[in-house]
Amino acid sequence: KQEVTQIPAALSVPEGENLVLNCSFTDSAIYNLQWFRQDPGKGLTSLLLIQSSQREQTSGRLNASLDKSSGRSTLYIAASQPGDSATYLCAVKAAGNKLTFGGGTRVLVKP
Amino acid sequence: DGGITQSPKYLFRKEGQNVTLSCEQNLNHDAMYWYRQDPGQGLRLIYYSQIVNDFQKGDIAEGYSVSREKKESFPLTVTSAQKNPTAFYLCASSPTGTGIETQYFGPGTRLLVL
Numbered sequence: 001k002q003e004v005t006q007i008p009a010a011l012s013v014p015e016g017e018n019l020v021l022n023c024s025f026t027d028s029a030i031y032n033l034q035w036f037r038q039d040p041g042k043g044l045t046s047l048l049l050i051q052s053s054q055r056e057q058t059s060g061r062l063n064a065s066l067d068k069s070s071g072r073s074t075l076y077i078a079a080s081q082p083g084d085s086a087t088y089l090c091a092v093k094a095a096g097n098k099l100t101f102g103g104g105t106r107v108l109v110k111p
Numbered sequence: 112d113g114g115i116t117q118s119p120k121y122l123f124r125k126e127g128q129n130v131t132l133s134c135e136q137n138l139n140h141d142a143m144y145w146y147r148q149d150p151g152q153g154l155r156l157i158y159y160s161q162i163v164n165d166f167q168k169g170d171i172a173e174g175y176s177v178s179r180e181k182k183e184s185f186p187l188t189v190t191s192a193q194k195n196p197t198a199f200y201l202c203a204s205s206p207t208g209t210g211i212e213t214q215y216f217g218p219g220t221r222l223l224v225l
Contacts, residue, residue, distance in 0.1 A: 004153070032211055043115075043201055043216035044154075051211055089153055097161075097209055098169065101153030 002027045002094055006102035014110050019077040021105045023090035028068045031097075035064050035075050036089045038104070044089065048075070080109045114138065115217035117202050122222045124189065124196060132187045132220045134202030140215075142208025143185035147171060148199040148219075157200075160185055161208040189222060197224050 003026045013019060023033070032051045036044040048057045048064040050073070056065045061078040077084055087106045091099040115136045124130045136143065142161045146154035156169030160179040174193025179185055185204075189196045199221050203214040 006153075009151070034213060036216075041199075041219070041221070043218045044203075045216070046213045049211075049213050091153075098156055098159070099154075099214065101155070103151065103153045106151075 002030075002092060002100045004090060004092055004100050004102035006088075006090060006105050008105060009103065010106040010108075012108040012110060013080055015080060015082060017080055017109075019075075019080050019084065019107060019109075021075040021077075021088050021090075021107070023073040023075070023102055025071045025073075025092050025100075027094060028071050029094055030068065031093045033064075033066055033073050033090060033092050034099070035062075035073075036091065038087045038089060040087075047088075080107075082109050082111050085109050115202060115204055115215060117200075117217040117220050119220060120218070122220055123225050124222060125225050127191045129188055129190050130222070132189070132200055132202075132222070134185045134187065134217060136183055136185075136202075136204045136215075136217075138204055138206075138215065139182070140204035140206050141182070142205045143179070144203040144205075144214065145169075145175075145177065145185070145187045146201045146203065148201060154201060157187065159208070196222055198222060 034049045035047045050066040063076045087104045089104045091101045118133045144159040145157040158177045160166035176188045202217040205214045
């Protein structure tokens with residue numbers, strides 16, 4: 001059974017510092033991996049989707065890498081801003097076309 | 112505007128009562144999903160549907176029921192058999208439910224037990 005883990009569960013950084021969020025998964029037979037952002041009491045917004053054949057994806061200040069063989073993905077957010085404060089969730093899609101989510105990392109960027 | 116709407120935003124349930132959460136999408140997506148999120152945790156799949164009149168159980172279907180009579184609608188009923196229903200419920204949709212596509216999420220419904 002696929003299990004997805006995100007460490008740390010919470011992270012606090014001063015504005016301007018780079019953020020590094022980690023995601024690990026137990027079964028490397030995945031179709032893709034996604035990073036989502038969730039604001040308090042809101043739904044999820046897709047940030048980046050990495051296909052299993054890709055090593056990374058970039059969008060603006062965000063960069064996500066994928067190492068399928070080791071079961072790891074990392075989300076980098078450059079030059080963090082207070083508006084980046086949110087919970088970040090990673091999810092993997094595998095057999096059965098179902099998404100399996102990690103528990104999330106709650107990020108606070110202090111001005 | 113295309114998107115997914117969920118109603119109500121907050122819902123209160125009395126002991127022994129069934130309640131229904133609404134999810135509507137105008138994205139013309141075939142696949143729809145219901146997830147449950149408990150505080151500080153990720154999402155867990157309750158039910159999903161890849162086509163009208165068909166749906167499958169997810170990882171935590173016990174105490175829940177769904178219907179998919181129309182492409183744009185996928186209501187979730189939380190029955191009295193669900194003993195711990197307090198949670199945040201999220202509906203999602205995707206174009207076909209297969210392969211490489213992303214899922215689009217609604218704003219969620221928070222269910223509380225009185």
